[in-house]
Amino acid sequence: MEYLVGIQGPDFVLVAADNVAASSIIQMKHDYDKMFKLSEKILLLCVGEAGDTVQFAEYIQKNVQLYKMRNGYELSPAAAANFTRKNLADYLRSRTPYHVNLLLAGYDETDGPGLYYMDYLSSLAKAPFAAHGYGAFLTLSILDKYYKPDLTQDEAVDLLKKCIEELNKRFILNLPSFTVRVIDKEGIHDLENLTLGAK
């Protein structure tokens, strides 16, 4: 039902998420933002079970901020990703596991851009591109075919548009609009929402 995608370039990470908040067969909201800002250069994209997503993402968000307040400097994306994974793993075998699938995208001064894929079984993988949801089945091969490690931001946006065209063509559910953001050394930038009519 929900779709997340991330593409890492040489000096940026491009991420997109759909904007639908659904409850059984009804779209309750058409402009729902699934991205959570953990710090100036880290975004957490979160989908999964209804209440777990917001609860878990806000928990991670506040803890990352707390680390910054206590220690005076921010967590790096790699550290934040491992912290998130550890929390998922701790709750996995408890009474209340969190059923959430995540993409964490960030830019580090020393390591450069990074995209981390995490799923509800608390696996973690640093990947050049990744996707979550039923839409991933349709778009991962497009990403495999056209991705190059040194693609520019415009090429990455075109690749994203190809993925969304494929979804509109073959996916039975209606995902009319997507929030798109880019993280680079300047921080997080909003790009134009990709909607059905737009090319």
Place this chain on the structure above:
Amino acid sequence: MALENFCNFHDILEDQVTTDRSAVFQTKKTLHTYSSDLALGKSRSLFHFYIPVSEYLDESPIQFGQISAIQSAAVSSEEPCSASSCLPYSLPFASSQSVPPPFPMSHGTTTLAFIFQGGVLAAADTRSSCSGLVACPASQKVLPIHSHLVGTTSGTSADCALWKRILARELRLYQLRHGRRLSTGGAAKLLSHMLHPFKGTELCVAATLCGWDGEERNDGRHDHQKKEMDFSSCEKTSEICEEEKFVSPTSEQRLVSEKPSCSGPSLVYVCSDGTRLKGTLFSVGSGSPYAYSILDQEVHWGLTVNKAVSVAREAVYRATHRDAYSGNCVDVFHVTSKGWTRRNREDLKEEYYREKERQKQEGRGRKQKQEATLSVKT
């Protein structure tokens, strides 16, 4: 006997025998799956009905179900079984050992709420159903929480009534401690966090909180004057509004969000599964798809109060017509900067007969016209 069948008397007897033997093998599995497998809640011994009320009363609602409280409570509440062996693990109490409901509860209702220029409008039907019967034809599903906040309820009536009261108490405490009312978004977050420990249990509450944030402004009077002026020009502009209805609400939304952060009308949907959504139009319940189709066509920012009330009434009426679990009467509440006001409860049966009359009149009018044209031709 009927009661035996309801309470699965014989099943419990059989379970008692098998669980003791297989307890050792099952425990590892049970810890994993019991949150989704409520059948395990069938108690260990026949007459041991665990009622967790007294522990809850000692806790602040924010603390409900927190892990430290559970472990200490579980240890204290563990009682030796009458049978020879008992389960080696004591299942923590919050999600287990819920008394199995004696009959299936259904969540039949139609409630809706939307924001427009005149504030927030909330409407709901009044039928409480229970496994195919109408348990109460005159229940109240829109409950006022405080002077500027109203909540529609859907789900289990008892849960909704209880949690509304708990929310009202917590909001009043907040107001006394901090000297100002908590915003609607804040109230929604509070309710959502209080309900989170019960996720995975039978508790079902789906509420939309409709409120007006910020201090009462004298602009209330200006809005009234504007409304009177708009009323005359409304019919002309309403057509334009309907064409642009996808544009105007969002642009108005942007205007609303540009105002100081917590003032103006506000609408948040909170569900016991953890969903919390801020928006401008929500409908909840088994009749909600029918209501959505009416509301999506008619609701836009520029509605007058009278038109908004009639749209809300019609949406509930159409939903009650089609949905078996909604019906009887409709309640409409209107929240403005001055607080909430309530319309008299209306029986939708009358509305149905009125519509039938209107259709008959129209049919007669059309027939007369046809006869007139025919006679002219001949």
